[in-house]
Amino acid sequence: MPLPFDNPEPQATLTGRVWRPGIGPALVALRGEALVDITSRETPTMRDLLEAGDPADRVRSAPGETFCALADLGQDGAPHLLAPPDLQAVKASGVTFARSMVERVIEEQAAGDPDRAKAIRDRVASVIGDSLRGIVPGSEKAMEVKTLLQAEKLWSQYLEVGIGPDAEVFTKCQPMAAVGWGAEVGLHPISTWNNPEPEIVLAVNSTGAILGATLGNDVNLRDIEGRSALLLGKAKDNNASCAIGPFLRLFDETYSMDDVHTAELDLHVSGEDDFTMEGHSSMREISRKPADIVAQTIGRHHQYPDGFFLFLGTLFAPIQDRDAPGKGFTHKTGDVVTISEARLGTLRNTVRLSTQCPEWTFGTAALMRNLAGRNLL
Known part of the structure; x- marks a missing residue:
């Protein structure tokens, strides 16, 4: 499987979450091509890191254990990437292009x-x-x-x-329900018309400060949502309904919102039927300013004590025919979706039905028990 980064920028401040077999979720820094476990009592979670002062400096300077090379990440019993957010809400904005x-x-x-x-x-x-x-x-x-x-x-x-003046912002999934790089992403079994959505995802803390960015696939069930907007919950929140990653790039002297505004996302879909599709989404064409979407999400009207990750929407809307003329595109199980951006890396996932993806069982209670058992709380 291609790596989350071909050549990470040496100066990039990259952090994320990795499942370490026999241990549990670890907060990590990517240093060169080595993964360093920086989980501590001070910052046991991604939430705590983003609530701390100057998270980029903390990630660069934190002591830790080098436990894995980037090339050794995988699934099936090996250390593997989780989605970067843990206790944060996972929100999404729609119809922004x-x-x-x-x-x-x-x-x-x-x-x-x-x-x-x-x-x-x-x-x-x-x-x-x-x-x-x-x-x-x-x-x-x-x-x-x-x-x-x-x-x-x-x-x-x-x-x-x-x-209109008001942005669409909805809850994409529950905290820790998003999947990470290399995992299976799920389609609700009743959907027969659907597609990937390559997006930038912002990390926002409880004060509304935007602290970094990563990639996301906000899978779209076109038939379910198209029948009625009241089915948005069914269309958007199901097992493995979105992927986020590979790492969170924190804002620092080398990367800022200016880079988010000019990001160019590339999409590649390859199917077991030898079908391929290319797509592109340019943040230069977004209709709403990302900071405005954040301001409509958090404020005196709505608080997020643990912060949130926010999908910014996509320019990509596939109309390429797959099976027959005029039928357009829809996923088939086994499709491999690759979303890439030069400064954020590559997010790669395989499409399954949500009923075929591993069940989500590690929620907030499990995280708290795990951290307490490791004397991190």
Whole structure:
């Protein structure tokens, strides 16, 4: 399996979580190509690290045990990467890119039926064209577009959160329910129209400070959500419903929000049927400023004592036909999804049904008992 990083930047401050067989979850620093266990009583969890002052300095300077090389990571009894968040909420923002926003409208108009999608896509494109490119949500121009679409009976709840003043932010999964690099990511068994969503994920602490970024796959069940927005919970939160990783890159003198704003994500999907698909998502085209999405998520109106990780949405919306003309793309079990970004590494996962993925059993109570047994609390 390709490594999470081909050549980690020597100056990058990279941290994450690794399952150490016989021990449990460890907070780690990636130093060169060696993994160093920096778990301590002061910072036993990722949550504690991000709540501490200057987490990047702590990761660079913390003493620890070098226990594994990057090339030795795996699954099946070997040390393996977990998703970086532990006690943090896992949140996601949707419809943050104009191009993928149009696909959301199509999903809704098609009521989750991929056979109807092409005809609706052609009609929507004839009305909207490029009018959504560069639009600022909540602006006067956005309201003009809203009036046009309402007149054409194409207004949608997705356009409301896409170009209206309020962002869509939802709970993607429970703390520690996300999977990490190399793990299986799950599709709800009732879904037959779905796709990967390559995204940047921000790490935010309890004060609302954005401290770093990583990669995520916010798997999208197009048919379930397209039938009704009230099915969002079923579409978004199931066993192994998203992947985050490989590591969290903390902000420091070498990496900042400016780098997030210019990130270029590449997607590759390869199937057991020899199907391949390439995709791309450019953060330069995001319609909402990431800091604004964070501000709409946390504040006096809503607190997160343990912080949260936030998916920022994606430009990618696949329409490439897989099985037959006009049918578009959907996953098949066994698909390998690879999401890469030059400064954040590579997130790689295999697609299964959520009922085929390992059950999630290690929750907050198990973590607390494990840390207490290791005299870390």
